Amino acid sequence: MKALLCEGWNGYRGLVYGDTPEPALAPGCVRIAVAYSTVSFGQLLVVAGTYQRKPPLPFVPGTEISGFILEVASDVTGFQAGDRVAASLDWGGYGEQAIATAETVWHVPDGLSLKEAAIIPLTYGTAYAALHWRGHLAAGQTLLVLGAAGGVGLPTVELGKLAGARVIAVGSSQERLRLAQAHGADELLLHTEPGLSRRVKALTSGRGADLVFDPVGGDLFSETLSCTATMGRILVIGFASGTIPQIPANILLVKNIDVIGFNFGTYLGWSPVDERKLHAPALRIMMETLFGLALRGQIKPTSSDCFELADFVSAFEAVEGRRSFGRVLIQVNGE
DSSP, rough: EEEEBSSOOGGGOEEEEEEEOOOOOOTTEEEEEEEEEEHHHHHHHHTOOSSSSOOSBOOOOEEEEEEEEEEOOOOOOOOOOOOEEEEEOOSSSBBBBEEEEEGGEEEEOTTTOOHTTIIIIIHHHHHIIIIIISSSSOOTTTESSTTTTTTTTTHHHHHHHHTTTTTEEEEHHHHHHHHHTTTSSSSSETTTTOOOOOHHHHHTTTOOOEEESSSTTHHHHHHHHHHHEEEEEEEEOOOTOOOOOOOOOHHHHHHHHEEEEEOOOHHHOOOOOOEEEEEEEEHHHHHHHHHHHHTSSSSSOBSSOOEEGGHHHHHHHHHHHTTOSEEEEEEEEEO
């Protein structure tokens, strides 16, 4: 099959496009003909060897896909050849075929395209689980979203608004902020302008944000720490800025602030102890909820860029250069 092969920790430019053997079907798994696969900031780290989890070399990267089931292991029930599905993978998404554990595969309902469905498992799953499972967002609260037009930023804006929150979107350009507004943001702030903390406080009558969604880190974390409300929460999602912030514990003490780490991979079996079977029932309910929202048009999975598998460098460049809106896609086999 055609695939991208990571043979060493040389970054995305070191990936090799060509022929590789089809992956073997293991017990408890299904084989999927990949239609679409997503490209995220996390995948930039994976192929550079700087992510917290390293697959064994050589391997095919890619962890979020949609497609059709080709084959089902004898011990798997609930799926059959021909089913339209979306899946989270340990790796293998940048190939014409991929293997996924049954616990992290979900049926795509009729009426929802595979292109849209590919964006839901990790992208919307991260936003939903962070806001509701860890952040405990409630109606009437103020949600501050950093990187609001990015891959997980837009879903967070949408899901925050659906939860009844007042959403303040932070972005790097007016164009990106207008997109966040179109997806439900109530207030728009450029992080390139000085005084972000002061401007957030001005919008909240001095109180600050109840919940901060931070996939960026760096200096923006320090800014938002100053404008988080007393007894507020900060969700640490990632460090797209490239800088891991240091947290002054005295501010947490004085303001009764919670800084909450969130790693969606914990629920998908990516931690040192594989707990995907434990979390599978909750994940299935969440995915059914998200697919239903997409079918009803209450969320709008967005991809500004879709590239062919052979043009993978352009896909990664779009992510690295922050030129994309929403999630970047690679089309492997199509619908």
